[in-house]
Amino acid sequence: MDLIADILLMAGSFGAAIYCYVLSTRLKKFTTLETGMGGAIAVLSAQVDDMTVALEKARGAANGSAESLEALTARGEAVARKLELLVASLHDLPDPKAPPARPVVEEPTEEERRLRFVRRRAPRDELEAAE
Missing domain, CATH: 1.20.5 (Single alpha-helices involved in coiled-coils or other helix-helix interfaces)
Structure with missing residues (x-):
């Protein structure tokens, strides 16, 4: 029985060694x-x-x-x-073809029409001479 166990143990270790060798070569190829x-x-x-x-x-x-x-x-x-x-x-x-527009003249209102009187003072030189 010991002999059979030893033979199986050697076969297992030999298989593991082959597996490790294959993995090693694949890893070397992978990392090259x-x-x-x-x-x-x-x-x-x-x-x-x-x-x-x-x-x-x-x-x-x-x-x-x-x-x-x-x-x-x-x-x-x-x-x-x-x-x-x-x-x-x-x-x-303005349009250059159109006739010129006439200026619109507004008629003065009644207030503007009324006459306005403006008083003027005599110059001072004359006043001094009169004194």
Whole structure:
């Protein structure tokens, strides 16, 4: 019985040794930086870094474009206000083809028609001579 137990124990340890060897070779292939999964991970990491830099550049360009667009929009609104004022002032100009309008003369009211008398004082030089 001991002999059978020893044979089974040796077979189990021999199987475990083969299993460990297979795992070791697979792990070495997995972590190899040039050809294995480690290389793919390294390439992906470098691409992520490049994309991060490109994203920061794009974000800076977008912020600059947004600021310039806001400035141009404000400038356009100011010009639009000036144009509206100019167009509104054009409505006040007379039509060049129309005959000139006669000035309207209002008749004076009765109070304005009444005669007014104004008294004037004599200059002081004459008064001094009379004394």
